[in-house]
Amino acid sequence: MSKISVKNFNLYYTNFHALKNININIKEKRITAMIGPSGCGKSTLLRSINRINDTIEGAHTSGEINISGKNIYDTEMDVDVLRRNVGMVFQRPNPFPISIYENVAFGLKVNRIASNKSVIDETVEKSLKAVLLWDDIKDKLRKSALDLTLERQQRLCIARVIAVAPYIILLDEPCSSLDPVATRRIEELMIQLKDEYTIVMVTHNMQQAARISYDTAFMLLGELIEFEKTEKIFTNPSRKETEDYVTGRFG
Amino acid sequence: MRKIIDTVIETVIFICAILSIIFVVLIFGFLFKEGFAFFKDFGITKFITGKFWNPSSNPALFGILPLIVGSTLVTVGACVIAVPIGVMTALYISEIAPKGIRDILKSLVELMAAIPSVVIGFVGMITLVPFVRIFFNIPTGLTAFSGSIMLAFMAMPTIVTISEDAIRSVPWHYKEGAFALGATKWQTIRRIVLKAAMPGIIAAIMLGIGRVIGETMAVMMITGNAAHIPDSIFEPVRTMTATIAAEMGETVRGDMHYKALFAIGLVLFVITFIVNFIADLFLGKSKNK
Numbered sequence: 001m002s003k004i005s006v007k008n009f010n011l012y013y014t015n016f017h018a019l020k021n022i023n024i025n026i027k028e029k030r031i032t033a034m035i036g037p038s039g040c041g042k043s044t045l046l047r048s049i050n051r052i053n054d055t056i057e058g059a060h061t062s063g064e065i066n067i068s069g070k071n072i073y074d075t076e077m078d079v080d081v082l083r084r085n086v087g088m089v090f091q092r093p094n095p096f097p098i099s100i101y102e103n104v105a106f107g108l109k110v111n112r113i114a115s116n117k118s119v120i121d122e123t124v125e126k127s128l129k130a131v132l133l134w135d136d137i138k139d140k141l142r143k144s145a146l147d148l149t150l151e152r153q154q155r156l157c158i159a160r161v162i163a164v165a166p167y168i169i170l171l172d173e174p175c176s177s178l179d180p181v182a183t184r185r186i187e188e189l190m191i192q193l194k195d196e197y198t199i200v201m202v203t204h205n206m207q208q209a210a211r212i213s214y215d216t217a218f219m220l221l222g223e224l225i226e227f228e229k230t231e232k233i234f235t236n237p238s239r240k241e242t243e244d245y246v247t248g249r250f251g
Numbered sequence: 252m253r254k255i256i257d258t259v260i261e262t263v264i265f266i267c268a269i270l271s272i273i274f275v276v277l278i279f280g281f282l283f284k285e286g287f288a289f290f291k292d293f294g295i296t297k298f299i300t301g302k303f304w305n306p307s308s309n310p311a312l313f314g315i316l317p318l319i320v321g322s323t324l325v326t327v328g329a330c331v332i333a334v335p336i337g338v339m340t341a342l343y344i345s346e347i348a349p350k351g352i353r354d355i356l357k358s359l360v361e362l363m364a365a366i367p368s369v370v371i372g373f374v375g376m377i378t379l380v381p382f383v384r385i386f387f388n389i390p391t392g393l394t395a396f397s398g399s400i401m402l403a404f405m406a407m408p409t410i411v412t413i414s415e416d417a418i419r420s421v422p423w424h425y426k427e428g429a430f431a432l433g434a435t436k437w438q439t440i441r442r443i444v445l446k447a448a449m450p451g452i453i454a455a456i457m458l459g460i461g462r463v464i465g466e467t468m469a470v471m472m473i474t475g476n477a478a479h480i481p482d483s484i485f486e487p488v489r490t491m492t493a494t495i496a497a498e499m500g501e502t503v504r505g506d507m508h509y510k511a512l513f514a515i516g517l518v519l520f521v522i523t524f525i526v527n528f529i530a531d532l533f534l535g536k537s538k539n540k
Contacts (some may be wrong), residue, residue, distance in 0.1 A: 052431055084433030094424040097447045106442065110434040157428070164432060 003028040003168065003198045004049060009063035011041075011048055013056065018044045020222045021063070026215070031190060031199045033213035033230065035206055037251035040219040042202045046170050049200065050086040051079050067168070084111050087161030091173040093153035095145035095160075100137060103145045103156055104128060107164035127163040131155040131189060151182035158189065162197075169193065171201040175208065187212050206246060210234050218242045279520065286517035289313075289510035298514060304478040304489075306498070306508040313511045315518065317480045321395065321488035322519075325470060328399025328484055329406055329463045334456055336403070337410030341452075344411070345418040346440055357415075364408035372472035375401040380473060387485055393475030395488040401469050406459035413458060417451020418444060450536040457530030461523050467492040491515050 004026040011019040019041050026032045034042040047053045049065060051072060064071045072082050084107070095103050104124040108114045114123060124141070128134040133155045137148070145156055154174060161169055171190070175183040183205075190199060191212055203209050209216050209230060216230040218241070226233065226242045237243045245251045290298065293313055301314015344356050379400060384392030421444050429439040445452070467490075475487025476497065495512050502509040 050431060052427060055427065055430060080433045080435055082433075083431055088431040090424060090428065090431075092424060094422075094428040096425055096428065096443050098443075106429070106434070107432040110429075110432065110438045110442065160428075160432065 003068065004200070005064075005066045006045075007064040007066065009045075009048065009061065009065055011044055011053065011059065011061045014058035018222050019048070022224050024217060024224055024227050026198065026200060028198050029194060029196070030214040031194050031201060031212055033209035033216045034200070034202045034219060035204075035209050035216060035245070036219035036225075037245065038204075039221075041222040042217075042219045043172055045219070046172055046200060046202045047088075049168070049170055050083050050088050051077075052083070052088060054079065080111075084164050085166050086168045086170060087164065087166035088170045089154070089157050089161060089172065089174050091176050093150055093157050093177065095148070095153050095156050097144065097146055099142050100145045100148070100156060101141040104160050104163050107160060111164055113164060123163050127159040128156075130162050130193070131159040132185075133159060149182075151178050151185065154178060154182075154186060155189070158186075158193075162193075166197065168198045168200065171199065173202055173204055176204060183208070206234075218245060220245070282513055282517045282520055285510050285513035289507070289514040292507065293511070293514075298511075299518070302480060304494070306511065311507060313507070313514075315491065315494075315515055317478045318489055318491045318494050318515065319518075320480050321474070321478075322464060322490040322492070324395045324481065324484060324488055325398045325402060325474060325490055326460060326463045328395060329402035330456065330460060332399060332403035333406040333410055333459060333463075337407045337455070337459065338414050338452060340407070340411045341414035341418055341455075342440060342445075345415045346436075346444065360408050360411045363404065364412075366404075368405060368466060368468040369472075371401050371404060372469035375469065375473045383485075389485050391475060391487060393473060393487050394485050395474055395481060396484045398470050398474035398488070398490075399484070401473055402463045402466055405466060405469065406463045409462050410455045410459040413455035414448070414452045417448040417455065420451070421447040450533040454530045454533035457526050457533065461526045461530065464526065465492060465519070465523055467496045471496055491519050495519075 004024075006022050006024045006026075009019060009022040010017065022045060034046060036042045044053065048061065049067075049072075053059045053061075061073060064073060066072070067082075067086065071077070096106060098106075101124055104127050105120050108120055108123055114120050125134060125138075128137070133152060137143075137152070145153065148156060154177075158169075158174075174190075175186050178186065187208065190201070193199060194214075201209075201213065213230045215227065216233040217227040218225045218233060218237075218239075220241055226237060226239045228237070232238075233242060234246055237246065243249075298313055298315060299319070300316055301312060302316050303312040303314045304317055305312040340356070340360070344353050344360075348356060375397060379397050380392035382392065383389070383394060383397050387396075425443050425447055426439055429443045434442070470490045471493040474490065474493065476489045476493055477487040478489045478494070481488050495515055498508070499512055502512065
């Protein structure tokens with residue numbers, strides 16, 4: 001069953017054609033990886049799924065992205081509601097310069113999901129537990145989130161997303177600023193989370209895609225070249241470009 | 252030869268740098284010498300808490316409490332007006348305005364900073380003062396309230412430009428993170444941008460206060476210069492700066508009155524020093540992030 005279905009989707013940054021007629025169906029409760037060399041459009045595609053690209057001046061689109069059957073580029077779509085349902089974790093951990101607690105509570109408050117303190121407390125605890133941070137920082141909830149290590153900051157950013165209970169989590173190279181040990185642990189976390197969330201991840205690291213994703217999309221110069229089971233992409237790709245990329249001939 | 256030029260230029264630059272420090276130290280030393288002599292003769296507590304400023308009475312009274320109250324009232328009034336408007340303007344310029352309007356507004360605000368204070372005082376005197384007198388139906392429009400309004404105009408450019416800097420330097424990824432969680436633009440501004448920019452905004456306010464507290468010409472023209480402790484903001488007041496400017500010409504060099512004015516200068520210096528110090532503290536904090 002597909003959760004996200006992209007149909008004839010194009011995106012332009014002013015005059016630059018960044019995504020060319022993309023068609024892809026992303027399955028529910030799986031990890032889908034998007035790979036490709038820098039500038040291939042994989043992050044742009046990811047950022048189109050929660051319309052965070054709207055905040056970039058000059059970005060405009062055509063075509064559809066349907067989530068649970070609804071076109072999110074429809075004029076009636078409430079973008080704030082969309083972004084609540086489609087969470088995003090960025091390349092560089094970006095906790096807000098406020099306390100750890102307030103970081104997790106932020107989404108609950110702005111979306112008016114909860115205003116009762118005990119409900120918020122409970123959700124904060126649950127979210128931090130889900131990212132395996134709770135035991136380490138439960139005594140430091142009032143401390144600034146910026147004092148955490150990068151790995152913990154990234155976990156916090158994931159907790160912040162989980163707190164508002166999205167269906168989909170988008171991750172844009174979530175491990176690129178982390179060391180290998182932290183990367184491994186974030187990957188383990190993602191594997192755990194896939195049972196509850198549809199996860200789409202952009203990665204620069206092909207091994208990472210091979211390790212944890214179910215499906216992999218290979219993109220090149222704004223086009224989707226191939227979208228298949230991860231295993232097939234890495235062992236027996238049908239397109240020459242994919243093979244050249246995964247075997248390291250370019251990129 | 253090239254080495255010599257290097258050494259010469261380095262020395263010149265060093266002297267220029269050290270000169271400004273020397274000037275500050277000399278000014279402070281001079282203020283301190285004259286002011287301190289006064290404290291010794293008259294008593295510092297009597298000076299600061301004395302309720303009457305009347306240098307020509309017998310015995311002469313040098314209580315600067317009315318002047319401190321005057322300065323404080325005008326400054327606080329100016330802040331109450333300038334801070335909300337200034338910060339909102341900064342927010343509008345940096346977050347909301349389309350590019351064309353932003354550029355126009357920015358240059359207008361900078362132009363505002365270039366208006367000489369005597370012009371602000373003059374314009375206030377002929378427009379605002381009569382308006383305040385008639386509108387509030389009070390005997391004179393030369394009040395602390397009028398002074399606050401005019402000073403707010405003078406503090407605003409400082410507050411706007413420095414706050415705008417602080418708001419604009421809030422990293423984009425904070426905002427992106429907030430949008431990605433479903434926050435609206437206003438929620439993002441209120442909960443994240445303002446919080447992240449707060450040290451810079453406080454520094455801006457402090458520098459604005461520093462400008463207002465030291466301002467002389469406009470307050471002298473508008474606030475009525477009555478050295479008494481006012482009951483409300485709608486009464487004339489006299490500030491510390493206006494007292495020094497107005498009375499320095501009447502004193503005899505070296506007498507008590509002369510020294511008292513230096514002592515006021517010293518008090519003013521200490522206050523502005525503290526305000527600027529706090530501003531620096533917050534500016535440093537906002538840069539370290």
